[in-house]
Amino acid sequence: MTRLLDVRDLRTQLVTKWGTVRAVDGVSFALGEGETMGLVGESGSGKTMTCLSITRLLPRPAGRIVGGQVLLDGDDLVRKTEREMQRIRGRKISMILQDPMSSLNPVFSIGMQVQEPIAIHHGLRGRALRERAVQLLAAVGISSPADRLRLYPHQLSGGMRQRVVGAMAITGPPRLVIADEPTTSLDLTIQAQYLKLLKELHDRHRLAMIFVTHNLGIVAKMCDTVAVMYAGRIVEQGPVRTIFSAAAHPYTRALLASVPRVGGGRVKLTAIEGQPPDLTATPPGCAFAPRCPHALARCRAEAPPEVHLAASHRARCWLVTGS
Amino acid sequence: MNGTPALLEVESLVKHFAVGGFAFDRGRLLLRAVDGVSFAIPAGRTLGLVGESGCGKTTTGRLILRLEQPTSGMIGFLGRDVTRLDREGLREYRRSVQAVFQDPYASLDPRMRVGAIIAEPLVVNDRVGSADARARVAELLDLAGLPRRAAELYPHEFSGGQRQRIAIARALSLSPKLVVLDEPVSALDVSIRAQILNLLVELQDRLGVSYLFVAHDLAAVAHLSHEIAVMYLGKIVEIGDAEAVSLRPRHPYTQALFSAALPAHPDDAREDIVLAGEVPNPLRPPSGCAFHPRCPQALPRCSHEAPALRARGGRMLSCHLYDGAEGDDHEAPALRQPSVPAPHPS
Numbered sequence: 295m296t297r298l299l300d301v302r303d304l305r306t307q308l309v310t311k312w313g314t315v316r317a318v319d320g321v322s323f324a325l326g327e328g329e330t331m332g333l334v335g336e337s338g339s340g341k342t343m344t345c346l347s348i349t350r351l352l353p354r355p356a357g358r359i360v361g362g363q364v365l366l367d368g369d370d371l372v373r374k375t376e377r378e379m380q381r382i383r384g385r386k387i388s389m390i391l392q393d394p395m396s397s398l399n400p401v402f403s404i405g406m407q408v409q410e411p412i413a414i415h416h417g418l419r420g421r422a423l424r425e426r427a428v429q430l431l432a433a434v435g436i437s438s439p440a441d442r443l444r445l446y447p448h449q450l451s452g453g454m455r456q457r458v459v460g461a462m463a464i465t466g467p468p469r470l471v472i473a474d475e476p477t478t479s480l481d482l483t484i485q486a487q488y489l490k491l492l493k494e495l496h497d498r499h500r501l502a503m504i505f506v507t508h509n510l511g512i513v514a515k516m517c518d519t520v521a522v523m524y525a526g527r528i529v530e531q532g533p534v535r536t537i538f539s540a541a542a543h544p545y546t547r548a549l550l551a552s553v554p555r556v557g558g559g560r561v562k563l564t565a566i567e568g569q570p571p572d573l574t575a576t577p578p579g580c581a582f583a584p585r586c587p588h589a590l591a592r593c594r595a596e597a598p599p600e601v602h603l604a605a606s607h608r609a610r611c612w613l614v615t616g617s
Numbered sequence: 618m619n620g621t622p623a624l625l626e627v628e629s630l631v632k633h634f635a636v637g638g639f640a641f642d643r644g645r646l647l648l649r650a651v652d653g654v655s656f657a658i659p660a661g662r663t664l665g666l667v668g669e670s671g672c673g674k675t676t677t678g679r680l681i682l683r684l685e686q687p688t689s690g691m692i693g694f695l696g697r698d699v700t701r702l703d704r705e706g707l708r709e710y711r712r713s714v715q716a717v718f719q720d721p722y723a724s725l726d727p728r729m730r731v732g733a734i735i736a737e738p739l740v741v742n743d744r745v746g747s748a749d750a751r752a753r754v755a756e757l758l759d760l761a762g763l764p765r766r767a768a769e770l771y772p773h774e775f776s777g778g779q780r781q782r783i784a785i786a787r788a789l790s791l792s793p794k795l796v797v798l799d800e801p802v803s804a805l806d807v808s809i810r811a812q813i814l815n816l817l818v819e820l821q822d823r824l825g826v827s828y829l830f831v832a833h834d835l836a837a838v839a840h841l842s843h844e845i846a847v848m849y850l851g852k853i854v855e856i857g858d859a860e861a862v863s864l865r866p867r868h869p870y871t872q873a874l875f876s877a878a879l880p881a882h883p884d885d886a887r888e889d890i891v892l893a894g895e896v897p898n899p900l901r902p903p904s905g906c907a908f909h910p911r912c913p914q915a916l917p918r919c920s921h922e923a924p925a926l927r928a929r930g931g932r933m934l935s936c937h938l939y940d941g942a943e944g945d946d947h948e949a950p951a952l953r954q955p956s957v958p959a960p961h962p963s
Contacts, residue, residue, distance in 0.1 A: 553810075556863045
């Protein structure tokens with residue numbers, strides 16, 4: 295599998311009134327053509343900031359990439375100008391965000407919003423533009439798409455809006471789609487429909503996808519590989535089956551054990567004690583050490599390096615270094 | 618349902634809201650938010666109420682809390698119909714029935730210290746002395762797993778999980794018999810949810826309190842509940858033992874819902890039942906069985922004849938597919954069922 299995206303030692307800082315936060319603190323991962331990766335973490339773990347760094351959409355002026363590379367087909371996006379990025383976004387990378395209402399403009403019709411990226415990326419006009427928009431809406435499973443062009447976002451249900459956002463995201467069609475909690479605001483049966491749609495689009499266009507989520511179930515259902523983030527770092531990454539069956543990092547293991555499952559009975563869940571870390575005051579060693587049941591003295595003093603456990607299975611933990 | 622005397626008994630509960638339209642049209646449309654719901658919760662047990670947005674699960678919780686006046690129906694609590702209580706009776710009822718809501722940021726007064734928040738129900742209801750109230754607050758903080766010094770702090774000094782503990786401590790301050798939990802863990806981080814779910818189970822085992830657990834997270838509901846009721850457009854379509862309903866769902870909607878619940882492991886083999894369409898507009902519900910336009914197994918009669926909720930092998934079902942099947946689970950007609958996900962060793 296050729297490498298489509300190669301993120302190397304990415305570092306992003308956010309300047310806040312409480313101090314500078316190392317939101318992304320040396321993140322490295324790679325994604326092959328047509329591959330699906332889950333980026334998992336709790337709020338504040340840096341998963342969204344990682345994606346906003348890749349697309350260069352960090353909040354300004356607070357957010358800043360301070361180091362590392364984001365190679366897309368070997369081309370470093372960190373060095374691109376804003377003008378160059380505008381050609382890359384939508385054409386090579388596109389994003390689907392959690393809340394479709396914030397991705398759609400309430401005062402423009404669905405037709406105008408779906409046609410805009412088509413006009414920009416493909417230079418279509420008039421009837422051809424309209425036809426392409428209708429095709430796209432049909433491709434994301436919107437019934438009677440020609441009639442929907444006149445509607446405004448508030449006239450559609452949440453699931454329909456998210457489909458429209460999906461249609462805009464595949465206009466390019468792009469090589470990589472980053473979906474940030476794409477189904478969190480949807481109901482269960484609508485979530486099932488939307489995940490099915492994303493899978494179809496993925497198969498049809500050989501899209502590479504990054505699912506940013508806190509929901510391990512989505513990763514289990516949709517992804518080939520998974521990277522688990524904690525306090526701005528990837529603490530473990532590898533193939534989905536390896537991670538779900540033989541996770542090495544105590545945080546990953548605890549996260550998997552803490553989720554109730556249908557049919558699991560009323561047994562006591564393995565809770566992770568303590569609170570997610572405060573990023574303005576991260577401890578010197580491993581950020582998970584204060585909550586880790588297996589923490590050693592060394593964990594509190596020194597941050598563990600990333601260790602290769604197998605070809606594509608890596609973890610940052612002193613317990614697995616073997617020394 | 619099995620012989621234990623019920624603490625709460627809800628019978629044909631109905632709540633209609635008059636909505637929509639302008640001026641003369643106002644109130645012409647009826648939103649049948651809760652449309653003839655019946656269930657019972659025995660002492661010390663949990664009933665999970667699941668369904669998608671707009672199915673009426675939250676309204677049902679609010680009716681039981683008497684935050685809404687039912688249009689018709691009965692809510693029996695310890696043998697008394699609480700829909701007809703006078704002011705004093707209602708006051709007493711509300712001591713026995715408390716609530717924990719989804720958003721722990723919105724449900725705690727930011728200007729009150731935690732000690733005062735937890736003691737407020739005591740002060741309002743029992744007019745206890747300040748020394749007694751302090752002792753009770755300390756006891757409740759222990760119960761909820763919070764440090765005693767928390768009493769002196771303000772809500773903003775706590776994380777979401779801890780705030781939910783504060784809300785739970787406050788709900789328990791009057792030793793209620795029933796707590797309505799409306800999405801109590803949905804707003805919390807994944808690693809914190811297990812803490813709160815464990816706390817809820819532990820408190821139930823220790824105090825014998827009953828829960829009505831309203832949530833859309835099926836795994837959390839299956840985990841905490843003894844019985845599960847599934848709602849669709851204001852009606853219960855299936856209700857029964859939590860394990861039976863979650864692992865061997867019978868109603869096509871329940872089957873689709875549990876099939877849509879995300880797997881716990883990539884190897885969990887399960888049949889994907891992806892329903893077409895969306896939940897219909899509750900202002901214009903479909904004729905017959907409200908689920909028939911989306912039902913993969915709909916029969917001709919489903920479109921004009923509404924099925925009744927009837928006992929079918931240890932559970933209650935509202936579906937024509939099971940008409941005439943009176944036996945237990947094994948004798949019921951074999952339906953397409955999502956395969957049971959194999960439990961995985963952690």
